Amino acid sequence: MSAELPLKIRVDIRDKWESPKGMIQKSIDDLEKTLGHKIVPEVQWLQLYDALKGVYPDKAQFIPSIARVVNAFYGRLLARVDDDNNSEWTEELLEMLAKKPNSSWLLKLEISAGRCPKVNLKREFSAFTLEIPNAQLPLNAAVESMFDQDLDLLFSSEVGISSSDAAVNDDDWAKVNVRGETTLSSHASTLVPSGIAVTPRIQKLPNIDMLDRPAQLFKSTAPYFLTVDARTIPLVIQGSHQPSLELLAEYLKKWAKTNMGDSLKRPILKVELVESAFVFGVIDGIIIEPSVPMRASVPLNPMLILAFVEGVLGYRETHTTGAHWVFKLEAPLR
Secondary structure: OOOOOOHHHHHHHHHHHHOOHHHHHHHHHHEEEEEOOOOEEOOHHHHHHHHHHHOOOOOOHHHHHHHHHHHHHHHHHHHHHHHHHHHHHHHHHHHHHHOOOOOEEEEEEEOOOOOOOOOEEEEEHHHEEEEEEEEOOOOOOHHHHHHHHHOOOOOOOOOOOOOHHHHHHHHHHOOHHHHHHHOOOOOHHOOOOOOOOOOOOOOOOOOOOOOOOOOHHHOOOOOEEEEEOOOOOOOOOEOOOOHHHHHHHHHHHHHEEEEOOOOOOEOEEEEEEEEEEOOOOEEEEEEEEEHHHOOOOOOOOOHHHHHHHHHHHHEEEEEOOEEEEEEOOOOOOO
């Protein structure tokens, strides 16, 4: 391991990548038990980090993000091998692996010119390649669907599609919603003839060590949920996506109406972000109440807030009682 790597990266490689008890090693072992052949990841960490450090200013996110994608590759390959519907594909894979019976195949991590992770096969090097984009990685459901498509096409040519081709074809990937369901684009629609039932993908729960810290996880994991409760004073807004709450609070503070009868010239309404009781450092609520207690406890009018949530943030109402609203946003925000 290069001493030029930052200390945090080296520690995470040791603890989260190379550890015999880590998820990567477990994925390698699980696949070997089923397949009878070992596929070992090969990474030039210094080159990979130098290429991607602009995407991961928080060094604590680098190794978990790479490990998440690598683990997804092993998981999808294992699920495919375990599925009897893919027996012919598995036989072709086994025949290829058997040509190098006494040594491991490699999973080489490379930088991609595209925007999505991609798996290719390089028989001449006895290796699979996993191309990592110089961009934020997609959600797990999207990554797994991309890998399923790559594995479908693995034997269609000796080298597969190059990363330069992938850069052109990224927009033709199957569109994947947050539940992992695939809407086939023109590129992907050739893979599944119409009228043929598609077997649901086998999914596994993620390993806890592969999950980001709460502050990062809930920023990037959709769907997002948000509620507005105007039944009492204070008016309470709760949400799973901290940046949405922060933007709403900052907007309300920026345009707050000043109480001219107050010697301190405070806003009529006080807008306060609330830290989650579940985890440290995560904002999951807003409390809005009068800066000075009012004589009549009339509930606050939430209409501007509801319009902001739907019209600006893009959430959609899923339920309401007329004084309590529940909103949901399927697509991740950047």
